Amino acid sequence: MRHWWTVIVLGVAIAGRAEAADPEKPITIDLLLRNDARVPVLVLERSQDEVARIFAHAGLAVRWTETAPRLIIIIVAQVLGFDRAASPVMGAAIRRAHSSTVQVFFRQVQGFARTYRIDDGTMLAYVIAHEIGHVFLGGAHSPTGLMQAEWDHALVHDAGEGSLKFDNMQAARIRAVMIGDGGN
Numbered sequence: 001m002r003h004w005w006t007v008i009v010l011g012v013a014i015a016g017r018a019e020a021a022d023p024e025k026p027i028t029i030d031l032l033l034r035n036d037a038r039v040p041v042l043v044l045e046r047s048q049d050e051v052a053r054i055f056a057h058a059g060l061a062v063r064w065t066e067t068a069p070r071l072i073i074i075i076v077a078q079v080l081g082f083d084r085a086a087s088p089v090m091g092a093a094i095r096r097a098h099s100s101t102v103q104v105f106f107r108q109v110q111g112f113a114r115t116y117r118i119d120d121g122t123m124l125a126y127v128i129a130h131e132i133g134h135v136f137l138g139g140a141h142s143p144t145g146l147m148q149a150e151w152d153h154a155l156v157h158d159a160g161e162g163s164l165k166f167d168n169m170q171a172a173r174i175r176a177v178m179i180g181d182g183g184n
Contacts, residue, residue: 026061027178029132032069037077037106039124044075046121047128053162054129054146058171060178071100071135073128078107090127093134102131116156126159133166136174145170 031051035044052062090112091104104127113123126146133147141149145167148155158164166174 026056026059027175028061028063029055029178030063030065030068030070031132032066032072033064034072034074037075039075039106039120043121043124046119047125050122050125050162051128051132054125054165055132057165059175060171069099071102071132073102073104073132075104075106075124078105091131093131093139095135100135102128102135104128104131112151112156116153116160118156118160122160123156126164129166133170133174136177137170142167142170 033044033048048062048064055062088108089105090108091102094101094103104124106124109124109127110120113120116123130146137147141147146164147166147170155164165171
């Protein structure tokens with residue numbers, strides 16, 4: 001009887017050490033969300049959860065914070081210079097050495113979501129993730145994954161199903177940039 005108890009205690013101790021020293025533990029991105037467009041709270045919460053899920057697939061954790069964020073995400077009503085919701089521009093990314101900013105143009109996101117019959121919160125999440133991708137990957141688009149330039153029905157359908165993500169190379173590059181910049 002004592003023998004089994006010893007094995008269980010030893011197994012728990014070893015598992016605890018392995019978890020604490022896990023090199024596969026995701027790198028955390030601290031994000032601050034500023035809602036200048038007065039997006040409803042439920043839409044924001046859905047989008048924040050979805051952004052966290054998108055980055056989890058890339059091996060990164062997201063922490064929504066108000067102190068010392070890595071990135072500031074500002075949701076504004078619309079992009080200046082475009083009076084119509086049908087503008088193809090849904091966001092912009094500005095990378096700086098110590099603090100980067102992503103702007104998301106909510107009227108454009110809503111118009112796109114309506115056109116493709118996708119939830120506003122889901123569409124908002126994918127636009128946020130795409131623009132964050134620009135911060136870490138540079139301004140270039142990709143022929144595959146979440147960083148594609150042209151968002152058509154098939155791509156938006158994948159987003160609605162939760163299967164649109166950064167491809168493996170994009171995810172690896174984002175993690176490398178995070179590590180190279182010292183994480184947070």
